[in-house]
Every structure is written in C-alpha cells, then in structure tokens.
Amino acid sequence: MNTIDLQSVGALSGIVPPMVTPLSQRDVLDKSGLERLLNHVIEGGVAGVFILGTTGEAPSLSYRLRREMISETVRIVDRRVPVMVGVTDTAFVETVALAEYAADAGADAAVLTTPYYFPAGQTELTRYVQNIAPLIPLPLMLYNMPGLTKVWFEIETLQRLSEIQSIIGVKDSSGDLDYFGDVCKLKSIRPDWSVLIGPEILLREAIELGGDGGVNGGANVMPEAFVGWFNAIKGGDEETAKRCFEKVNEFQRIYDIGKYASRHIKATKSALSLIGICEDLPADPFNRFLDPERARVAEILHQLGLSTQEANCG
Template sequence: MSTFHGIVPPLVTPLLGRDQLDHEGLERLIEHVLEGGVHGLFILGSTGEAPSLSYRLRREVIAAVCRQTDNRVPVLVGVTDTAFVESIALAQYAADAGAAAVVLSTPYYFPAGQTELRTYVRNIVSELPLPLMLYNMPALTKVWFEIETLQKLTDLDGIVGLKDSSGDLDYFAKATRLKEQRPDWSILIGPEAMLPAAMRLGGDGGVNGGANILPRLFVECYDSIITQDEVKLAELHRRIVDFQRIYDVGKYASKYIKATKCCLSLLNICDDFMAEPFHSFHPPEREQLAQILQELDIPVVQG
C-alpha cells in the first residue's frame, strides 16, 4: 500500500477575522475528522483558502495542526506559491513542525510551459526538506502537470505521488499507470463523487472536501472499495452523490468552500468566516444548507 492512501480531507482553515485563526474551531475540526477515521490531513490547499492567507497565518495553521495531530496521521502541507523561495521557506517550517510531506501545484498567475515546469520541479525538489506530492489543479492554476511531464519526473525520489483535481478520469487513469515506474507513488483523486471510479482505475484514495463534514461516510466508502463490498459501496456512494447538493447553493466558484464552511458552522464545529475577497453565505443560503443537511439526516446544531 502506498505511503499516503485512504481519505485525506483538505481541511478548511477556520477563521474569526481577516488574519485571525479560529483555534478552538480548528481543534474541534481536527478531532471531528480524526474520530471519523481519516488517514491523513491536507492543510493549506484550495479548500483551506491558502492563497488568501498571510504567510504568518499559514505558519500558525501548520504549527497548530501538527501540534494537535501529534503524529496520529500524516499531515501534508500545501506550499504552492508564486515565489520559489516562499515555497521553500514554508516547507522548511512544515518540516520543523513535524509534517510528513508537502504538496505543490503549478505556480499560478504566470503560466509555465511544460519544459519550464519540469525544471521548476527539479529545482524545488532539490531544496525541499520533505517528500513532495504534486497537485494537478488546472481549473485554478490554468496549467496541467501533463502526463509526459510527470513521466519525466519519475526519476526524482523526492516526489511521492500526485493529487489530481482535474476531474478528468482519462488523465487519472494515465497517471495511475506511472506506478509501473514508481510503485511507491500515491495517486489521489480530488472530486469526491469520483472516488470509487478513481480507485477502480488504480488510485489510492481521495482528498475529498466533503470529508471535512462527513469523514466517516467517506472512510466507510473507501473501506468498502478495499473490501470489495459492492452492496455497501453502492449505498455509500449514493449518499455521497446526494450530499453533492450542498455545492449547488450559491452562484460563484467560491460556493464550494462557502458551503463546506457553512455546513461546519451549522454543525457547531467551527466559524464560517471566509478569507477576503470572499464572504460567508447570507441567511437565505445558510437556511438552504440547513434544510439539505436535515434532509440528509445530518443533525444541525445551530442556525
């Protein structure tokens, strides 16, 4: 089994203000997902609003998560940045805090060509103090880690796998075939409803945002795939697909993170304050989500 596998929720970053971490909410969130049986934590990713957080706050998040997790599961830390040296500095901080690996997407704003990207990854791997998982997120970075590029990077021992959030299962299938060259690589899927299909293609698990809210559901789905319990899997996957209704609330691309944070707030786990330029859902959307959770037999604690 690959080093990183199973359900690794991309944690939201609970906030109380523009540059203020919701420490109590973060503690409750960590215990909530760990009690749900997750196999790791991924912090400072897209769901964690990392690009909108100050470097100071990112370090505060890393320190708080690693301290509380206390090696119960591996902690993976997103270090994607437009500045090479900032990615290295954050990776070093993560290593000192006790993280297990770092996660890096293609640098955003200036789109890199594939040759440039390969050189960039080779240069950064040589400086990193931790293993690296690549992160394919073309919808936000506008650049893919193309399969040929990944194949040419398989010689780097410092790379331990790929998180793919493209939603393209043909691409995912090709990525899993790279394990013929690197059997130690972990190939994880982002879009949560694709978890069973991705694992049938040879994937190792999922970095699924919904696991912030319903960690046990996703862990049981993963377990049923591993044990090949098709009857149980069908029911669990049906519930995951039904759960996707929460992402229909709202109208902007930020609705995915807003819905996740709002649900956590409705469950009294953490605050739903959003990093600017975004704002949390207004009362009508909040009520819609409360109704959906109730229809899914998820008890709403407040609001």
C-alpha cells in the first residue's frame, strides 16, 4: 500500500487526535468500534490520526495487539488522512521492529518519544535518536512527554537533531508554553517541521506562538468542535472560535471525574461508549468508570448535546 508522503506535502497542520485503542476484552481489539471511531473523526475533519500514543495506552498493549491496531487502522483509514504510529519501546530493537511493521502496513509516519523507565541524559538521548532514525523507514515525529517518560527533548538537543532530514516535527505534551514557543522557533532552521501541542485547552496559545495544530484527546469524542476551533482561530473568526472554545472548555470537566491519573483515558473511553462509538474497557491495570462516574460523564455530554449525536459549532 502506498503511503502519504508527509515530507512532500509540507508541514502537517490541524487537529490530529491521539486515538484511543478500543478493546472488547483483555488483549482483544474492538474492531467494529475502531471502524466507527476512525470514521467519526475523519468525518469530523481531522488532519490525521495518531495511534499507539499515551491516549492509546500503547505501553500496556501486547506487541501482537499493537500490530493489529496498526494494520486495522491503515485498512480502515484507506489513505483518507495520514496515519501516524507511536513506536517507542523500552528496547531499541522493538522500536525499530514496530516501525518496520508500520511502514510495511502502509502507515505514513512514526512518532518517537524519549525512552522511558531508565532516564537518559541529553547526550545519550541525542545519540539514541541519531542511531535509530536511519533504521526507521518512515518520516519521524519526536514526542516530548516528560510527565510520563521523565526526560525532556531539550531545545539544544532538538536543534542538533534538526539535522536529521527524516524528522518532520515535534509533538509537545509538556504544557510549558515557553518551551513550546522555543520549539516553534526551530522552524527558522527547519521550516518544514510541524509543531503540535498536546494539552488541548492550550490550542489557541500554541497557534499564536507559531504552532501548527493539536494532538488533542478530546477530538476522539467531538472532532468537529476541535477542528472548528482550529479553523476559526486560523481564519480570524472570533465569534466561531468563541463558540467552539466554550464547547471544548466545557468538555474538560470530564477529566476531573475520578481520582487517579488514568481518569483522562477512562473518561475519554467512557464518553465514546456513551455516544455509541466503541467499548469503554481500558487496558490493565486500569478499570472502566463505574456507574456513578459514567453518570457524571453522561451529564456533561448531555449539556454539550453529545448524548446521542455529535455537536458542532454551527
């Protein structure tokens, strides 16, 4: 299968949802739910999809299931939008192997975060990317997620890594807007780079700093609101931007339900199940929301008009 050449079409711009991984049972992909989910976000106008990231619970999934998620996603998407695949593993060779599988399956780009568990120094991290990038047969986006990996892609490190032509940009989920702005400044030496923000509520600030869009988990549930917000910001339509922001901001309340860090993933999956998209089962060791939590999610969705159908900003 031919892939979309991200390096030839220019920087990726817009909303790229970090997809949940729908599960019907432990280590069993909810294929029909995945198809509904992918069609849901693509019809909502997203610029691409990113699978096997944090929201996709990648480190908790078996290698077999990760590969199935890749092949099924590529098949369902059918080149309608670029498919980006998280490939990071604690083992160098497993990262390369998953990237090779993704390329063979027809994915369009690989996404690489800093290796986790053993914190790497910046010199080690630089050498790691320099060594692994030539072995990954796809355009490569770097993913800064220090809250979970314990290591930053420091700006000086990114500047050195900008010499690697297969690297096409950075996704930053640090939440540090000063850092994000410094990453955007690197586009002076790599104007082809895409710089995308993770924390969804910071989308406007990220765009104003020179960012190209967002990898926003809430776009799993209501892609049209996030796409509408992005388009309105870029187009200077403040009235529409305000309406879309109000929906996105109200949606943030679902992330306050539950008391564990896993609540962000559980809330997203719960919302998707409530609007009839896919199952809400998370990967072990997490549990799905119980009825009281689901009722709170349902109430927020009801207020957004999302209980039975997707709301937009019209």
